[in-house]
Amino acid sequence: MTESASTPASRGPGMPFRPADATVINTIRCLAADMVQTAGPSGRAHGACAGRAHALTRFLRANPSNPRWNGHACCLQYILLHLLGYDIALDDLKRYRQLDSKTPGHPESHMTPVVELIAGPLGQGIANAVGLAMAEAHLAATFNRPDAPKIVDHYTYVILGDGCLQEGVSAEAMSLAGHWKLGKLIELYDDNKIDGTTDLAFTENVCQRVEAFGWHTLSVPHGDAIDQSALVAALAEAHRVTDRPTLIKVTTTIGFGSSKAGTDKVHGSALGVDDVKRVKQQLGFDPGAAFVVSYTVRELYAAVRARGQEAEANWQRAFEEYKNKYLFLAADFERRAAGRLPDGIREKMPTFSTKDAPAATRKWSGQVLGILGDLIPDLMGGSADLTSSNRLPGDGQRARRVRRSHGMAAICNGLAAHGLVRPFAATFLNFITYAYPSVRLAALAHHRVIRARAPADETLALLRATPNLWVLRPADGNEVVGAYRAALNAPSIPVALILSRQAVPVLSGSSAESTGRGAYVLQDVGNPAVALVATGTEVALAIEAAALLDEFAPRTYHESVLTPGVPVVAVEALGTIGWRQYAHAVVGMRAFGTSRAPDAVYAKFGITKEAVAAKANEVIEYFKGKAVPNVFDRFE
């Protein structure tokens, strides 16, 4: 569970144990059991987080009537969001895991608007939270001024378990959080025993490992106890230590109160009717009643809600005061919050002509990104192991060098979810497979992340097969400009730019404008005998091959791009999957690429202008006097 809150005015262990706390915690436990039981056989009982989630509400400053102001979430989150008064009704809790309900089995922001981050597979949440905390630190450094109220000042909380820590992506992100000294990141580690006992596969000393990352750690031994003083005291201590992130290890029992407590049976399935009754009895609740929320609980959370509303009102006043002193900064803050780009970007983008020297598209990308970086202060990004290779601007402030592709991608998702920064990430395409789980989540969560990638292989098929992900493989400098323009103006989706390390010429007729349309005719001839289709570095090659043909031509979208009756030859120095639906012949790679010079690889796989021209002539010959199957003549 990831939660953001403005810094509370006062905090500390001074808050005593209140009897209402017990009622709340047990209510959450019972609601969780009811939801899982109602959802069917394969739900997951997450009541174990009840204590931690409730303790956090002592520090929360969230205003449910304006979910955009703040509030991120995850597993127990539906119950908490309901209790806090967000737009999730008790009936939504009853529809847990039903198709198209607001409360799916894995939170999804497009189903539940108040959920800003998708929990996703294990380990992603931690890395997302590092992104949120990093965004806060960066924005605080950018906007806060000593002589004005702090307008950026919040903590990021994570509730996590063994499974999250076992996934490598969490190690990558936590190591970076330690390195960046993200002191306002607080993680509550749920040390329960899942999958039989975790000891079967997980015996490491978590606190020692996390301290090695440069973190501060605390332990709370009896995490299931109703008296939350120790937990609240630990949270208060974590808030005081601001030079390092804090991990609080909370020892708990999974399925607390159930006959299956401490076993993996609680993880993969509902407790069963009888066991749910047993849990309720043990907790002093009516075993016959389900989905019960008492007035005690409602009142306690109404107070949390009121505090959140007051906090937002205070922030609005503070922002007005800030705005009087720092007009331009405040305007930039408001522009970012509204999701607008600064004015005048389009005019400042370069255009390239055929007289310009050939260059690698990643070099043009570096140039464009450099200009964009000056114009758009929200751009913030990282590069995995290739600052020099990927030609990123050398702005140490915003372009961080990170060798952990997966952690970086997941952190970018957190940055994007924060809303006031626009993340980009660069790596070698091969490494995108390290990062893909996070790329997929970005697509699912509609995160606005630009990913610039260097050379390539079968991974492209995966990217193209991913819903909500735009994949652009520009052919020259103008198309690079067009690709960035499309990426910046894209609705909330991640965009992948596939860039080359080989130099390619600027192409006559290439267009930043048309690039955003997905496909266009670069070289038109009268009456085509064959259409050559290509992307990226192979476009220049296709044009050279065309010059070697007796007759040639593509013409006018869809059928205007690919004329029916004209055989199509696709050229892409990558895997051939996916192209056969558009083409009658595909020139590409039918085995893994190699780490040798591109020219030699291209020659090996027959990706040369001569080979393409020869193939095109053979295709023309093959279809002479025959009907050319119309690739678009499909029913769907």
Add this chain to the structure above:
Amino acid sequence: MTESASTPASRGPGMPFRPADATVINTIRCLAADMVQTAGPSGRAHGACAGRAHALTRFLRANPSNPRWNGHACCLQYILLHLLGYDIALDDLKRYRQLDSKTPGHPESHMTPVVELIAGPLGQGIANAVGLAMAEAHLAATFNRPDAPKIVDHYTYVILGDGCLQEGVSAEAMSLAGHWKLGKLIELYDDNKIDGTTDLAFTENVCQRVEAFGWHTLSVPHGDAIDQSALVAALAEAHRVTDRPTLIKVTTTIGFGSSKAGTDKVHGSALGVDDVKRVKQQLGFDPGAAFVVSYTVRELYAAVRARGQEAEANWQRAFEEYKNKYLFLAADFERRAAGRLPDGIREKMPTFSTKDAPAATRKWSGQVLGILGDLIPDLMGGSADLTSSNRLPGDGQRARRVRRSHGMAAICNGLAAHGLVRPFAATFLNFITYAYPSVRLAALAHHRVIRARAPADETLALLRATPNLWVLRPADGNEVVGAYRAALNAPSIPVALILSRQAVPVLSGSSAESTGRGAYVLQDVGNPAVALVATGTEVALAIEAAALLDEFAPRTYHESVLTPGVPVVAVEALGTIGWRQYAHAVVGMRAFGTSRAPDAVYAKFGITKEAVAAKANEVIEYFKGKAVPNVFDRFE
């Protein structure tokens, strides 16, 4: 660099510093500089590992004249393999990174037969090594007997750097190595300062982190020193500690001796002619000569080679002695070493009839794997977070529960490379994206790994686009048997089985035999009006849809499976990419799947028998009186 060696008879810091050692180390440094310089602008100078690689030869027992006996390798490995007398000539070193040379930029076992593991992207080598060490521990427990010579007894060495440790996959694998107490795994961590200085992005306390994993750690401060006493003493100490893996932190300078020493310029590019001369001068070598290997060096390594030959001869004698006592065990060892399966498996496989109850294909998979596990002692596998979900046999000895998908996949590659075990791995298909970098390496390295996977999405496009990877999605129990048979008999390639959690009936006409052919006609009719094509759980649905059609039929391979002139409707409850090359209409999912019940998801996306029948009728109507484009009428 991963090296295996039998346990040396004697070891310890007692081995004094020899002047020849300096000559060897400096020769390796100069050869590395020469190779990178010859290869062109973007090579990598890995001379920094020279000291560690040479120190290891004191412990090596490898026989170059029989590379199958032992000897794994990586970055500096070509030089070492050359010096040790493996089939890599000085001329091969000169052809470093040239197309189709024996010495590509990233080692590949199919290019260089003596290289048994592909280094691959960062972090993979460590996890592979954990697999090698795990195979050794498992085989030692299986074969060694107190009253006979040890026939399995070797160490696994890894040379690694900061980049390897930053990738999460190494954390996953190292945590498991600590958990499994793999005491014969020794890692030499090269603490140099890469990418500017590593401090820019990597400040964690590596030894503390690794100790948290349950490892033993040692430090050698002056790793570049020519006097290797400290390094050799640390290695000896690491050999003595056999209850935990050991990490030896060796502090070094990247590009030692170069004017670029300690900068990231050494990582991404050659030193340049002048700097190579400078390095040679500093090391007391002739700056005008390249690729020089003196007699001193040749003689020292001849002794290592002789020791390896003697070690193999000793092992052969020991094995004969062992065989006299343990005939059956020895026969099983020899069978495994020859890569043969035990006899009589085919006869013991179950067949299923339409009278059998419907079941999830993952349930049949569990049943088949259970039988195979009893018949094939070499089978060894793990499951990520789904022992109960994935229906694996509950053999605690061989089926390990591991929640780290990527680490698990990479460890399986190490297990497969060891040669005497046949690894399988199971996880949810979604998690395969966590593990994909290792799956890809398995395909590249031709590792024999079976991966059983549960429910699915666009990831399938990636798997199908991966060269050398077989993807099988069985439709019922008989096809599950067929899929395992195909996987076990596959040439050295990884196989992915995509299994369902939904129950499906046993299909009339389903065949274990035909499953291995990739596609077959399940239900034949006279004169087809439309062909329904499906995989996995959608086959039963397609057959039901066929019964709703007035006329129906698929017929006889390639065109015999898909008759020209008959429109094709493909049904797969997954992404539609890739199917359009075979089909005139595709029924599938055009957005991300959800975590809800399959029935509800299928209804949402129109994947029901009624919807498929309706679509088929519409397709027939659409093509009535029109030519149906022949999807196979392509030139290629």
